Amino acid sequence: MSFARYKKKIEEGDTIILYLGYENMHAVTMKRGQTFQTKYGAMRHADVIGMDYGSKVQCPKGYLYVLQPTPELWTQNLPHRTQILYSTDISVVTMQLDLKPGSVVVESGTGSGSLSHSIIRSIAPTGHLHTFEFHQQRAEKAEEEFQEHGLKEYVTVTHKDVCQDGFGLENIADAVFLDLPRPWEAMASAKAAMKVTGGRLCSFSPCIEQVQKSCDYLRDLGFEEVTTMECLLRNFDVRTINLPIADLGPIGPTEKNISDNTDLKEEVSDQTDTPTKKLKSENNDSVAQRENKNVLPSFDIIGRKESASFFFKTGVTPNQMPGHTGFLTFATLYPS
Ligand SMILES: C[S@@+](CC[C@H](N)C(=O)[O-])C[C@H]1O[C@@H](n2cnc3c(N)ncnc32)[C@H](O)[C@@H]1O
Numbered sequence: 001m002s003f004a005r006y007k008k009k010i011e012e013g014d015t016i017i018l019y020l021g022y023e024n025m026h027a028v029t030m031k032r033g034q035t036f037q038t039k040y041g042a043m044r045h046a047d048v049i050g051m052d053y054g055s056k057v058q059c060p061k062g063y064l065y066v067l068q069p070t071p072e073l074w075t076q077n078l079p080h081r082t083q084i085l086y087s088t089d090i091s092v093v094t095m096q097l098d099l100k101p102g103s104v105v106v107e108s109g110t111g112s113g114s115l116s117h118s119i120i121r122s123i124a125p126t127g128h129l130h131t132f133e134f135h136q137q138r139a140e141k142a143e144e145e146f147q148e149h150g151l152k153e154y155v156t157v158t159h160k161d162v163c164q165d166g167f168g169l170e171n172i173a174d175a176v177f178l179d180l181p182r183p184w185e186a187m188a189s190a191k192a193a194m195k196v197t198g199g200r201l202c203s204f205s206p207c208i209e210q211v212q213k214s215c216d217y218l219r220d221l222g223f224e225e226v227t228t229m230e231c232l233l234r235n236f237d238v239r240t241i242n243l244p245i246a247d248l249g250p251i252g253p254t255e256k257n258i259s260d261n262t263d264l265k266e267e268v269s270d271q272t273d274t275p276t277k278k279l280k281s282e283n284n285d286s287v288a289q290r291e292n293k294n295v296l297p298s299f300d301i302i303g304r305k306e307s308a309s310f311f312f313k314t315g316v317t318p319n320q321m322p323g324h325t326g327f328l329t330f331a332t333l334y335p336s
Contacts, residue, residue: 002150004124010051017067027077071118081138084114088233096330097175097200101126106173106193108132108162113142120154134161162186169193178203184217191221198333206326214329223331232323236315244309
């Protein structure tokens with residue numbers, strides 16, 4: 001299987017996403033003879049192999065969907081070996097670094113490979129990711145996963161301390177991404193890795209002190225347009241709200257005070273197609289309706305429970321929304 005291409009059928013060895021709900025997903029590698037336990041009961045791998053991706057699978061006590069993995073689904077389900085970047089920040093990084101097919105990107109550290117999967121999707125099939133990690137097992141595991149996910153040709157994993165030894169690359173990168181505790185120690189080497197025609201750099205840091213130091217270093221190295229962003233995801237819960245209909249008194253001039261006001265009456269009769277005439281006609285309708293039929297004015301609502309109140313669907317934000325992951329500092333290197 002490959003994250004780089006969609007395919008129709010699930011085969012043995014594929015890593016697939018079992019979707020039981022938005023907050024209940026599992027990444028599972030298919031192997032005949034094995035069974036996966038879900039809250040709806042056991043799912044035998046052999047029953048799923050050969051099915052189309054996207055199929056609904058019946059389990060003893062409910063059903064689930066078998067999905068083709070995407071970088072976003074992988075980010076939600078990958079085995080964590082480190083803190084990772086999530087899709088909200090990744091989307092800003094992808095846009096601000098101007099990643100596209102053909103881009104050459106340098107990244108450190110690789111960590112759990114969450115961002116790496118998204119970078120590869122954006123730059124394939126003609127681009128390349130050079131990712132650096134100084135923790136040997138993490139570098140090896142990331143390489144193994146890229147191989148399993150059919151991404152090996154788009155990525156080179158190097159086990160290296162980039163702060164101490166540098167990237168060892170020159171004039172090849174369109175973009176550099178740093179997720180390091182002391183990013184400024186890798187910035188001079190990052191600059192050397194960037195193409196002489198220039199490019200973009202991003203540094204992700206959880207603390208503002210790291211950001212301040214990074215910005216100073218970037219300016220000293222000749223980077224321009226140094227900008228820091230914090231990207232917060234705002235959740236909205238869909239709720240049904242029931243509200244009483246407000247009694248705001250009579251709406252506009254009534255039939256009676258229109259007939260009392262000669263000026264307005266003349267204006268109405270002179271300008272036959274004007275909004276004023278429309279208002280008079282609407283008021284006539286609403287007065288007549290209310291007096292004769294005792295109905296409420298019509299609102300743009302989706303339902304009404306009783307005559308004195310109405311209900312509607314709306315988005316409501318939670319009272320508290322912790323969302324800080326880190327600050328994203330971007331900078332541009334112009335051609336020297
Ligand atoms: C927070 S993790 C990166 C997570 C990654 N962005 C992701 O989305 O999965 C930071 C990684 O940087 C690595 N690291 C820290 N200092 C490093 C250095 N000097 N050279 C290379 N890697 C380093 C750590 O081992 C760790 O795996």
